Structure formats: C-alpha cells, structure tokens
Amino acid sequence: xxxxxxxxxxxxxxxxxxxxxxxxxxxxxxxxxxxxxxxxxxxxxxxxxxxxxxxxxxxxxxxxxxxxxxxxxxxxxxxxxxxxxxxxxxxxxxxxxxxxxxxxxxxxxxxxxxxxxxxxxxxxxxxxxxxxxxxxxxxxxxxxxxxxxxxxxxxxxxxxxxxxxxxxxxxxxxxxxxxxxxxxxxxxxxxxxxxxxxxxxxxxxxxxxxxxxxxxxxxxxxxxxxxxxxxxxxxxxxxxxxxxxxxxxxxxxxxxxxxxxxxxxxxxxxxxxxxxxxxxxxxxxxxxxx
Amino acid sequence: xxxxxxxxxxxxxxxxxxxxxxxxxxxxxxxxxxxxxxxxxxxxxxxxxxxxxxxxxxxxxxxxxxxxxxxxxxxxxxxxxxxxxxxxxxxxxxxxxxxxxxxxxxxxxxxxxxxxxxxxxxxxxxxxxxxxxxxxxxxxxxxxxxxxxxxxxxxxxxxxxxxxxxxxxxxxxxxxxxxxxxxxxxxxxxxxxxxxxxxxxxxxxxxxxxxxxxxxxxxxxxxxxxxxxxxxxxxxxxxxxxxxxxxxxxxxxxxxxxxxxxxxxxxxxxxxxxxxxxxxxxxxxxxxxxxxxxxxxxxxxxxxxxxxxxxxxxxxxxxxxxxxxxxxxxxxxxxxxxxxxxxxxxxxxxxxxxxxxxxxxxxxxxxxxxxxxxxxxxxxxxxxxxxxxxxxxxxxxxxxxxxx
Numbered sequence: 043x044x045x046x047x048x049x050x051x052x053x054x055x056x057x058x059x060x061x062x063x064x065x066x067x068x069x070x071x072x073x074x075x076x077x078x079x080x081x082x083x084x085x086x087x088x089x090x091x092x093x094x095x096x097x098x099x100x101x102x103x104x105x106x107x108x109x110x111x112x113x114x115x116x117x118x119x120x121x122x123x124x125x126x127x128x129x130x131x132x133x134x135x136x137x138x139x140x141x142x143x144x145x146x147x148x149x150x151x152x153x154x155x156x157x158x159x160x161x162x163x164x165x166x167x168x169x170x171x172x173x174x175x176x177x178x179x180x181x182x183x184x185x186x187x188x189x190x191x192x193x194x195x196x197x198x199x200x201x202x203x204x205x206x207x208x209x210x211x212x213x214x215x216x217x218x219x220x221x222x223x224x225x226x227x228x229x230x231x232x233x234x235x236x237x238x239x240x241x242x243x244x245x246x247x248x249x250x251x252x253x254x255x256x257x258x259x260x261x262x263x264x265x266x267x268x269x270x271x272x273x274x275x276x277x278x279x280x281x282x283x284x285x286x287x288x289x290x291x292x293x294x295x296x297x298x299x300x301x302x303x304x305x306x307x308x309x310x311x312x313x314x315x316x317x318x319x320x321x322x323x324x325x326x327x328x329x330x331x332x
Numbered sequence: 333x334x335x336x337x338x339x340x341x342x343x344x345x346x347x348x349x350x351x352x353x354x355x356x357x358x359x360x361x362x363x364x365x366x367x368x369x370x371x372x373x374x375x376x377x378x379x380x381x382x383x384x385x386x387x388x389x390x391x392x393x394x395x396x397x398x399x400x401x402x403x404x405x406x407x408x409x410x411x412x413x414x415x416x417x418x419x420x421x422x423x424x425x426x427x428x429x430x431x432x433x434x435x436x437x438x439x440x441x442x443x444x445x446x447x448x449x450x451x452x453x454x455x456x457x458x459x460x461x462x463x464x465x466x467x468x469x470x471x472x473x474x475x476x477x478x479x480x481x482x483x484x485x486x487x488x489x490x491x492x493x494x495x496x497x498x499x500x501x502x503x504x505x506x507x508x509x510x511x512x513x514x515x516x517x518x519x520x521x522x523x524x525x526x527x528x529x530x531x532x533x534x535x536x537x538x539x540x541x542x543x544x545x546x547x548x549x550x551x552x553x554x555x556x557x558x559x560x561x562x563x564x565x566x567x568x569x570x571x572x573x574x575x576x577x578x579x580x581x582x583x584x585x586x587x588x589x590x591x592x593x594x595x596x597x598x599x600x601x602x603x604x605x606x607x608x609x610x611x612x613x614x615x616x617x618x619x620x621x622x623x624x625x626x627x628x629x630x631x632x633x634x635x636x637x638x639x640x641x642x643x644x645x646x647x648x649x650x651x652x653x654x655x656x657x658x659x660x661x662x663x664x665x666x667x668x669x670x671x672x673x674x675x676x677x678x679x680x681x682x683x684x685x686x687x688x689x690x691x692x693x694x695x696x697x698x699x700x701x702x703x704x705x706x707x708x709x710x711x712x713x714x715x716x717x718x719x720x721x722x723x724x725x726x727x728x729x730x731x732x733x734x735x736x
Contacts, residue, residue: 045550048579052546059543160566162601171578173560180578226661253543254570254601262541262567297547302538305547 047293055183057165057290058190062194062248063263064270064282065193066241070118071268072233072277074238076126077134077143080262081267083148084239087256088114088246088277090152094164096250103165107247110242118239122232128229145260152257160254166253170289186248193241200280210234214277269313274325281325288312344513357398358668360385361419361428363440368407376644377432377455378403380651383634384659393622406431409439416443427452428666429655432647434458441469444450450677455615458516462700468670470677470699472654472691473615474706476513480520482613483561483587485658486708488528491559491585491721494722502571502584503533505557507548507572509540509564517563517589533557540568548572549579558584566592573602573610577734586733589626590614590706593644594716604714609733612709612716615646616689616724619717620707624724627688653689657682674699690724 070078088110095106125144131138168182201207212220213230219327221227253259270289274281289309296308316324361380365374385399393399402423404415419425420443427450431437437456444451444465453461455481462471492499506521508514514537525532533555535546545568552560560583562572569592571649576582586609590599593612603702622629631652635643643649657680662668665676677695684703686694691701708720711728719729 045554049547050552052544056544149416153369158372159595159597160570160601162570165601169574169578171580178578178580252574254567256567262543293544294547297538297544298550300553302536302545304543306539 043076044176045298046295049298050291051177051179053291053294054287055179055187055290056293057287058183058187059245059249059286060182060263060266060270060290061190061283061286062186062193062241062245063182063285064267064274065190065197065279066238066245067267068271068279068282069234069238069241069269073210073234074122074126076122077141078139078238079138080145080148081238081242082262082264083145084114084117084242084260085246085249085263086118086152086255086257086260087148087257088243089094089154089250089253090161092247092250093161093163093255094232096165103163103168103247103250106250111243114243114246115236116239118242119232119236121239122235126235127228127231134241139332149257149260156257158257161255162254163250165251173319180252182248182251189244189248190283190286193244194279197279205220206230206233268311273313273323275323278323278325281323283323340394350514353700356396357400358394359400359402359425361404361416361422361423361425361430362401363406363412363415363419363428363430363436364432365407365436366403366405366699370407370436371609373617373645373647374406374432376646377651379584379635379643380653381454381655382427383631383638383648384652384655386638387634388659394659395664397666399659404428406433406436409435412436413442413443416440416647419568420447420449425449425668426664427658427673429454429651429658434461435452437461440699441466445469448688450658450670450673452654452658452674454651462698465698468674469699470674470695472657472693472701472704473650473659474704475690475700476517476518478704479589479613479706481524482516482706482708483727484521484524484530485530486611486613487530487559487585488588490708490729491587494729495558495584496614497558500529500531503531503556505536505555505560505563506532506551507534507536507538507562509568510537513591514540518561521561521563528688532682538568540565542568542571542661545571545575546579549576550580552577552583560586562586562593563589564592566595566598569593569598570601573606577606582733584731585609585611587611587613587708599711599714599716604711606734607711608713610711611719611729612711613722614709615650616691616707617646617709617716617718619642619648619709619726620690621718621724621726622720624685625690626686630692631688647668650689653687653691657687657693685723 050233067081070076090104091110092106093114101120125140129140170181171178201211209225209230212225213227270282270285274285292309294304335459350565364378366373371389389398404411404419406415406473419428428444429452434456437453441451455473457476458479459475467666488499508518534551538548594614597605661676661680662673665672680693682693694703696702707718707724709716710719717727719725719727
C-alpha cells in the first residue's frame with residue numbers, strides 16, 4: 043500500500059513534467075499542424091540557456107525562466123516564420139524533413155559547442171525532499187506540478203476569452219474559414235508556434251534542477267510528448283494534461299509492478315487501445331476534424 | 333641537356349636516399365575514432381600508444397628501426413573497415429593497434445585477419461573480439477566478463493568482509509541499462525553470482541534514456557537489497573544516485589561497471605558528497621599504488637610533459653601498457669611477418685604486478701591476455717581511488733553511500 047501511494051505520487055510528478063512539454067507540443071502539433079521533431083531540441087536549447095545563466099550569472103533556474111521563455115518564444119516564432127512558413131504550401135513530408143533537419147542541426151551544434159559531456163546546476167532549494175507521512179517528493183517536483191496546473195488553466199483562459207485566443211481556435215478549426223473571416227492566419231501560426239516553444243522554455247527552467255543537460259536530452263522526452271498529445275486528442279490543452287498524467291502514472295506503476303524496461307510497452311499498448319476505441323483521442327473533436 | 337642530366341642525377345640520388353631512409357623505419361597502424369562522438373576517449377586511448385612509441389624511438393627504435401605511426405580514423409564500423417583496408421593494403425603496415433570501441437574493433441579486425449596482419453586490441457572489452465577463432469587478433473585488456481566477475485567477486489572479497497557479514501546473507505540487486513553493453517555485463521554477473529551461490533533478489537533492466545528510475549529504486553528498496561550492481565552510462569548513473577537519495581534508499585554498497593561511474597562529470601552532477609563511497613570496477617586509474625603498477629608515475633609525468641594536462645582517463649595508461657607488450661614481442665620476433673609476430677606474442681610471459689597497469693601478461697589459445705583483471709575503485713572525497721586488490725590499493729575501502 044505504502045509503495046502504491048508513493049508510486050502514484052511519483053507518477054503525478056512525472057506526469058506534470060510531461061504535461062508542460064506536451065502542452066507546448068499540442069499548440070504546435072495540434073494547431074499549427076506541424077509535426078515538430080525539433081521539439082525536444084528546443085527543450086535542450088532552453089536547458090543550456092538556463093545552465094549558462096545559472097553558471098555564469100548565478101541566476102536561479104526559476105528566475106532564468108523569464109528570459110528563457112522569451113528566448114524560446116523568439117526561437118519558435120523564427121522557426122515558424124523562416125523555416126515552416128515557406129513550406130506551408132508544400133507536401134507535409136517536406137515540413138517533417140525540415141523539422142528533422144533542424145533537430146539534427148541543433149543536436150550537432152550543441153555537440154560542437156558543449157561536447158558530449160553533461161552539465162548540471164546544483165539548486166539545493168529545488169532538491170529539498172518534502173515528507174508527508176512516509177511519502178516523499180521534491181520541492182522542484184511540487185513546483186512543477188503547480189506550474190503545470192497554472193499553465194493549463196492560464197492557456198485555457200487565454201484561448202477562451204481573448205480575441206487572439208479565439209483567432210487561434212478559429213484557425214485550428216478551419217484554416218480557410220478563419221482566413222475568410224479576416225484572421226491573419228500566418229501571424230496566428232507564428233504566434234502559436236512561439237507560444238508552444240515558450241512552454242518548452244518554462245519546462246527547461248523547471249527541469250534543469252532535476253536533470254543534467256546533454257545534447258541528446260530532448261530525445262528522452264519527445265516521443266512520450268507525442269504520445270501524450272495524440273492521447274489527449276491533438277488540440278485539447280486539457281486533454282494533453284490528462285494524457286500526461288495517465289502516462290506518468292502508468293509509467294510509474296508499470297515500472298514497479300511489471301518491469302522497468304517494459305514500461306514503454308505498457309503505455310504504448312494503452313495508447314494503441316485508446317486509438318482503436320476512440321481514434322480521435324480522449325478529448326478529440328470527433329471524426330473529420332483531423 | 334646538361335641541366336636535364338644534373339636533374340636526373342639529383343633525382344636518382346634523392347630516390348636512393350629516401351629508399352635508404354625507408355629501410356630505417358617500420359610503419360605501424362593506429363586505428364581509433366579520432367573524430368565523431370567517440371573521439372574524446374578514442375584520442376585519449378591513442379595517446380597511450382603514441383607515448384609508448386615515442387619512448388621506444390627515443391631508446392633506439394624497434395631493433396634499430398624508427399617506428400612511424402600511420403593513423404586511421406574509425407568513426408563508425410563502416411569507416412573502421414575502410415581504414416583497416418587502407419592501412420593493410422595501401423600503407424602496408426605489418427601490425428595494427430586499436431581501437432577503444434568494441435563495435436569498431438569487431439569490424440576492423442576482420443579485415444586485418446583476412447590480410448594476415450596482427451591486430452592488437454588494447455582497449456575494447458567485448459568478449460567476442462577474441463572468441464571468433466581468429467589467428468591474428470590479440471588483446472591485452474580485460475573483457476566484459478572480467479568486469480562482471482570482478483564486480484561479483486568484490487562482494488565476497490571486499491564488501492562482505494567490510495560489513496563483517498556472510499556474503500551469502502547479503503541481498504544483491506542487479507540493475508543495468510538494456511542495450512548490448514548492459515545486457516552482456518549483467519548476464520555474466522548473474523552467471524557468476526549463481527556459481528558463487530550468492531543471493532540475487534532482483535535483476536532489473538531499464539532504458540538508458542529513462543527519465544524516471546524511481547520504480548527501479550522502489551523495487552530494490554522493497555526487496556531490501558544490500559548491494560546494488562549497476563551497469564550504466566552517464567545520465568542514468570546520475571539519475572540513479574539523485575533519485576536514490578530522494579527516495580531515501582541507502583544500500584550498504586553500490587558497485588558500478590566503469591562507464592558512467594568513472595567520469596568526474598558524473599561525480600560533479602551527483603555531488604561529491606552523494607557519490608562518496610560508490611564502488612567502481614574499471615581499468616586502472618591513476619590513483620593506484622605504484623608498487624603494484626611499476627611505471628605508472630613515470631607515465632603520468634611523460635603524459636603531462638607532452639600534452640600539458642593530466643591524463644583524462646585510464647584509457648591512455650591501458651593502451652600504453654598493451655602497446656609496450658606488443659612492441660616487445662615485435663622486437664623479439666624473427667621478422668615482421670604475421671606468423672613470426674604471433675609466435676613471439678604467444679611466448680610473452682609477464683607475472684602480475686610488473687606492468688604500468690599492474691597486470692601480468694600471458695595469452696591463451698584465443699590470444700586473450702589471461703593475467704588481467706580490472707581493479708575495484710571507490711569515490712572518496714571527490715577522487716576515484718583504488719581500494720582492491722590490497723597490493724594496488726591506495727586507500728581503505730569504506731562501506732555505505734553518501735556522507736550523511
């Protein structure tokens with residue numbers, strides 16, 4: 043029993059980490075409709091930025107979050123404007139190749155600049171163990187959960203109530219109709235891509251105290267993030283959050299009760315089952331919208 | 333006309349001179365990954381060979397002939413094959429030294445074998461390299477089986493006495509990353525533990541790309557593991573130590589299989605106070621007793637003088653030791669043909685504790701050195717120091733993990 047509760051706590055903490063990364067991917071993959079294979083590499087860039095700010099200016103990662111979010115927003119917008127946008131009319135495969143190329147280029151750039159060694163920041167405040175009864179969690183994890191909840195609620199509020207949010211939703215529903223209604227679709231895409239990347243900026247600040255950064259760190263998270271986004275129904279921010287929690291908990295439980303090397307098998311099996319019985323994902327918008 | 337004649341005479345003289353010069357040198361191949369992802373430790377390995385050859389040239393060369401190194405850059409197995417072909421057929425080297433990485437060695441040594449040219453492996457640990465029945469492939473360094481055996485034997489010979497416990501009463505957890513490296517080493521560990529009738533309570537493979545090892549740690553905790561054997565890379569080592577602390581799991585000993593346990597980066601990322609006491613089985617590092625490894629201090633001095641830094645890992649030392657063994661054999665061979673060199677190599681007989689790594693040398697029928705064993709080291713005060721076997725030790729082994 044004790045172990046089960048601890049596993050659930052760990053699963054939720056893991057889920058909130060996946061949630062922040064996946065929400066960003068939902069915006070890019072679900073709304074801009076670009077399969078962004080460089081998403082993990084954005085995370086890597088963000089983590090190196092947080093590392094540099096911490097190592098050379100002594101900034102706490104949580105303080106670095108602000109400049110890094112802005113940096114990643116800029117990076118995302120530029121990628122959309124100068125790499126994806128010229129290819130919007132082209133075949134989908136071409137866009138995929140573009141993001142795969144970007145991903146490879148960023149990994150090798152990081153190898154060139156930082157080498158294959160790992161870098162880490164020591165942030166004792168984020169690694170404080172908090173005990174509730176027999177169960178432990180880290181302050182950094184609790185902070186991550188809080189940020190995930192605030193991010194999802196905030197984005198939801200933004201999407202529902204602001205003009206820009208409505209324009210984004212309109213573009214996601216039907217690009218041509220939105221265009222006819224006077225929405226500047228290209229600009230919406232640039233902003234949305236930027237927002238998706240900015241979420242990764244937040245994630246990198248939250249992850250840096252917990253994980254060391256290497257050029258390939260992105261690949262550790264990105265496949266799971268894709269699963270979460272599809273599981274959540276592509277365009278639903280709530281869906282991504284719930285999907286992330288499910289994956290986090292399944293990851294934690296199956297790693298313990300089945301085997302640590304089979305946990306991917308378990309959550310991919312669940313993923314396939316959900317796709318068979320509910321092909322549009324848990325919070326999908328029904329057939330025909332994909 | 334006169335000018336032409338003069339030029340022809342000059343050219344003839346130059347040709348004669350270069351031929352005379354050529355007779356004074358022996359080319360040897362050096363096949364390592366000099367670029368790409370493996371380059372750092374590939375280059376570190378090469379430095380050991382380079383120092384051994386410079387030392388020999390300074391002492392008069394190989395039976396009076398100057399040794400000339402011809403480098404081959406093996407980035408991946410394909411290129412390793414290509415470069416091995418170039419070395420054997422274009423450069424016509426009589427022997428090749430290499431390779432640091434097992435997959436590169438497995439590929440390149442096939443080319444050398446077909447060409448009948450001895451291939452001297454000084455650093456790759458995969459067992460099959462010398463188990464394929466090849467005639468001209470020889471290896472001085474220990475294999476992954478030696479690593480696994482040393483890890484298991486350390487429980488009996490070092491950890492249990494340190495805890496004043498019966499080795500059979502200790503609960504052992506084996507965890508490993510699930511690629512070929514982890515699978516191979518852990519397979520040998522399980523076999524050895526069974527042979528010594530030790531109590532293995534958990535064997536847990538995990539992906540090296542895992543972002544959460546708490547399930548592994550909770551399994552070990554639930555099973556009450558006293559000793560954990562981990563075969564891992566860098567990231568998963570860091571994650572394991574961090575999460576072990578977070579989850580309050582305190583085994584009596586943790587033993588790593590080199591890899592992620594040997595680098596200073598890992599210690600820094602984990603925090604020296606948290607990695608304190610972690611045991612590690614690996615090639616000899618520099619904090620080894622010079623009594624058991626004669627020449628180790630001189631090697632470090634020479635290295636420092638040539639490269640301007642302290643050795644970056646034990647790879648250079650291991651390659652230096654192996655290169656010396658094979659260069660001695662080449663000097664003793666009646667000519668530099670494959671069979672003569674092989675014959676001389678098989679005659680090498682050096683007792684344990686007489687080389688710079690502390691190993692002895694005696695090749696078995698597979699041309700694998702049998703008098704080798706990796707050492708047991710421990711992180712103490714931010715340094716990796718040798719603690720076992722006793723004659724090579726520079727510090728006493730402690731039990732427990734972490735300083736608090």
